[in-house]
Amino acid sequence: MNQSSTDRILAGLRAWIASASPGQQLPSSRSLTAEYGASPVTVQKAVRRLVALGLVESRPGAGTFVSAPRATRPVDYGWQAAALGAQQSRAWSLSSTQRIVAPDAIALHSGYPAAELLPERAVRRAIAGASRTAVAMTRSPAAGLPELRAWFAGELVADMPAGIPPVSAQDVLVIAGSQSGLSSIFRAVAGQGRPLLIESPSYWGALLAAEQAGVTVVPVPAGPAGPDPADVERAFAETGARAFYAQPNFANPSGAVWPDETRRAVLESARRHGAFLVEDDWAHDLAIGARPRPVAALDDDGHVIYLRSLTKSVSPAVRVAAVIARGPARDRILADRAAESMYVSGLLQAAALEVVSQPGWATHLRGLRDRLRERRDLLVQSLGEHAPAVHLELVPSGGLNAWARLPDGTDVDRVVRDAELRGLVVAPGREWFPAEPAGPFVRLNYAGENPARFPEAARILAEVLAPPD
Structure with missing residues (x-):
C-alpha cells in the first residue's frame, strides 16, 4: 500500500469536498481508481480516512456522501477556574x-539533537532485538536490569583515580530519564520545605522538579566557569542546606565547565557541611573537546549523587538514565522512584544496553x-x-x-x-x-x-x- 498515493488521493478529495455541497455523493471507487492511477485498496484507505475525519459519511448500499456541517455549541469550561484556583506554579x-x-x-x-546526530540504525536494531527476548513480556527489577546497572557503574569507575573506592552496580538505579529522578532526589536528600542550593542560571527542569518536591530553591550565581566556591560555602553556611544541584560539565543553558579547583572546593564544602552535591552529567556524551571528569569520580564517601542520561545521545525515545548514590541515600531514592513509577521498561533498558555496549558506540x-x-x-x-x-x-x-x-x-x-x-x-x-x-x-x-x-x-x-x- 503506497502511502504517498494515499496522501495524493486525500489531498485531491479534500479539495473536491471543499467545493461540493453537503450530501453530494463522492465519485465511485472505480472512477477514483482510474483518475488517480491507484489501486482500489489505496482508494478505500483514503476514503476511510475521510470518514474518520468526519468529512464524508458512508451509507451502506447507497454510497459515500459529503457530510453536512454539524451544529456545535460553545463549551463553557469557566467552572474549572473556581475548581482549580489561581495558577501560581511553573509546574502547570x-x-x-x-x-x-x-x-x-x-x-x-x-x-x-537532530535525528541525524543519533545512532538510528543501531537503535532500531536494538529495539527489534530486545522485542524478541523475555524483557518484552516481563517486569524489570525496581532498581533496573543488573547488566545495565553494571555498565553505568563501569563508566564512572573508568574516571575514578586510584585510591577512591569504586562504585558498583549495587549503587546504581536505572530511571526513565534524568528528569524523572530529580524530584525523588530532592525529596530524599533535601526534604519538603527545606533549602536546596542551585546554580543560577540552571536547567529549567530542575527548577520544576524542585517545585514539585516542595523544596525551597536558593540561587547561587554561576558564570562561564561555574559558581565561585566562596559563594557555595557561604550559601551552605547561611541556609543550612543539605544539597546543591549543579551541572559541572557543559551546564544547561550556559555551557559552563567547572575548573578542577572548583570541583575540589565545592566537594570539600559539601563534606564540611554534611551535604550532598547532586551532579547532573546530562551531556556526558556530548563533549566537543576533551571530556571533563565527573566530580563523582573524586567522591570517596557518598557526598555526590550522580545522574547520567542516555536520552540525548542514544534517542529521545529511549528514555533511560541512571542515579548513582551510595549509602542510605540510595535506598531512599529507590523507594521514592518505585512508589511513583514502579520500574523502567525492561525493553528500553535492554535496547539502550545493546546500543552502548557495541563497538560501534x-x-x-x-x-x-x-x-x-x-x-x-x-x-x-x-x-x-x-x-x-x-x-x-x-x-x-x-x-x-x-x-x-x-x-x-x-x-x-x-x-x-x-x-x-x-x-x-x-x-x-x-x-x-x-x-x-x-x-x-x-x-x-x-x-x-x-x-x-x-x-x-x-x-x-x-x-x-x-x-x-
Whole structure:
C-alpha cells in the first residue's frame, strides 16, 4: 500500500469536498481508481480516512456522501477556574523548549539533537532485538536490569583515580530519564520545605522538579566557569542546606565547565557541611573537546549523587538514565522512584544496553563530536557576521546549546515573538533563572535540524534587535 498515493488521493478529495455541497455523493471507487492511477485498496484507505475525519459519511448500499456541517455549541469550561484556583506554579506550563513549531521554522529552541546526530540504525536494531527476548513480556527489577546497572557503574569507575573506592552496580538505579529522578532526589536528600542550593542560571527542569518536591530553591550565581566556591560555602553556611544541584560539565543553558579547583572546593564544602552535591552529567556524551571528569569520580564517601542520561545521545525515545548514590541515600531514592513509577521498561533498558555496549558506540561518539563542533562553529560564525549585537559569554566545549546575551534593555519577549513571526523560534532565557533573570538572554540550540539556515537565523535576530526607524 503506497502511502504517498494515499496522501495524493486525500489531498485531491479534500479539495473536491471543499467545493461540493453537503450530501453530494463522492465519485465511485472505480472512477477514483482510474483518475488517480491507484489501486482500489489505496482508494478505500483514503476514503476511510475521510470518514474518520468526519468529512464524508458512508451509507451502506447507497454510497459515500459529503457530510453536512454539524451544529456545535460553545463549551463553557469557566467552572474549572473556581475548581482549580489561581495558577501560581511553573509546574502547570510547558517550557518553551517543548513547543511544537511549524515544519518550515528555524527551530533553535529545542533541547534535543537532530535525528541525524543519533545512532538510528543501531537503535532500531536494538529495539527489534530486545522485542524478541523475555524483557518484552516481563517486569524489570525496581532498581533496573543488573547488566545495565553494571555498565553505568563501569563508566564512572573508568574516571575514578586510584585510591577512591569504586562504585558498583549495587549503587546504581536505572530511571526513565534524568528528569524523572530529580524530584525523588530532592525529596530524599533535601526534604519538603527545606533549602536546596542551585546554580543560577540552571536547567529549567530542575527548577520544576524542585517545585514539585516542595523544596525551597536558593540561587547561587554561576558564570562561564561555574559558581565561585566562596559563594557555595557561604550559601551552605547561611541556609543550612543539605544539597546543591549543579551541572559541572557543559551546564544547561550556559555551557559552563567547572575548573578542577572548583570541583575540589565545592566537594570539600559539601563534606564540611554534611551535604550532598547532586551532579547532573546530562551531556556526558556530548563533549566537543576533551571530556571533563565527573566530580563523582573524586567522591570517596557518598557526598555526590550522580545522574547520567542516555536520552540525548542514544534517542529521545529511549528514555533511560541512571542515579548513582551510595549509602542510605540510595535506598531512599529507590523507594521514592518505585512508589511513583514502579520500574523502567525492561525493553528500553535492554535496547539502550545493546546500543552502548557495541563497538560501534565509540565510533558514533567520535563522529558526533565532529558534527557538534561543525554546527557550533557555524552558529558562532553566523552570529558574528550577521548579529554582532548578540554576545556569547562562552563558546561551549560540549552540550547542545549556546547561551546568548542580548543588548541591555532588550525586551526578550518581544524579540522572541518578532523572531517567530519571521520564522525563527528561540527560547527566552528567563526559564533558566530561579529568581529574576540576570540579563536579557536567549538559548540557541546548535544541534537541531537544518544548520545551513544558521546564517538566516542570525540575520533574523539582527532584524528584530535593530532599533525601529
